[in-house]
Structures are given as structure tokens and as C-alpha cells.
Amino acid sequence: MPTSEPELDVAELTAVMEDYTRMAIRLPSVRRLSFTTLSVLHTLAGWGPKRLGELTASEQVTQSAITQIVTRLERDGLVERRPDPSDGRAVLVHATPAGTAVVTGRRAERTTHLAELAGRLAPADRAAIAAALPALARLVALHERPEGTASDQGEKP
Secondary structure: OOOOOOOOOHHHHHHHHHHHHHHHHOOOOOOOOOHHHHHHHHHHHHHOOEOHHHHHHHHOOOHHHHHHHHHHHHHOOOEEEEEEOOEEEEEEEEEOHHHHHHHHHHHHHHHHHHHHHHHOOOHHHHHHHHHHHHHHHHHHHHHHOOOOOOOOOOOOO
16 A cells, blocks of 8 residues: 655644744743844844844834844944945944854753753654754745745755
């Protein structure tokens, strides 16, 4: 009897990913910052310098809110504003080495905590998660790239 591929329950995937994300972003941290503030810092450390307007759009907050967040991060030495080389009237917000260290430290904390949790899973569960990682990475790439640039046929984007 031929076996068919299991159907993807997108609603279940969504619920599990929401629960996982909630768990991951709330893991203990030495440095306590708001979720939005951490998101701004992660965006700058991961994607490079951004204009305030770009941060407003990516973080889905008001211009006033992003200005306050960047001002606090700048005061704390985690970001800095520099002139935009392509437009002298604009500024780009950059993560400083200290800001990047916060992001790196949080990732290390999450890695340590998740390694402990994964160690408590059955080997079959660990293998299932490992097998799903490439597909999840492709799912993220499909979201981040314009249509047609990442294959949905299993090729690495």
C-alpha cells in the first residue's frame, strides 16, 4: 500500500510556532529590555543599519515610539546614529559592539536553555526537529525574499 505524505496542518504549525516564539523571547536574560526594544536591536545587529522610517515599518510602531526606543538604546550605548552616506540629510541607526554583544549573549542564553530542554526529549523527537530545520529555514527565506527567488521545491534559497 503506497504511503502518502502527511498533510501540513498550518493552523497547528502557527500555534506551535507562536508558543515557541513566546517561550524563546521570554527566556531569562541578564539584560532586561522590552520586547520591542530587543526587536529593534536584533534587527540592527542582524540586518545592518536602518533609517528610523525603516525601523518604524519593520517593528510596526509609530515614528514617535521608534525615536524614543532609539534614543534610549543610544543613551545606553547599544546603538549610534550616523549620517547616511547616500543622503546627507538622513541618519542611519547602527548597532554598536555593545548592542551586538547583547544580541549575541541572548542567543547564547537561548542556545544553552534550549539544549537543556532538547536533551530531555526522546531521540526520535530530536531527530524530527533536526529534520524539520531545513524546511523551516526555507519557509523563512520565502517570507524574506520576493516571489520567485527562493525555490519551494527543496532547493536551498
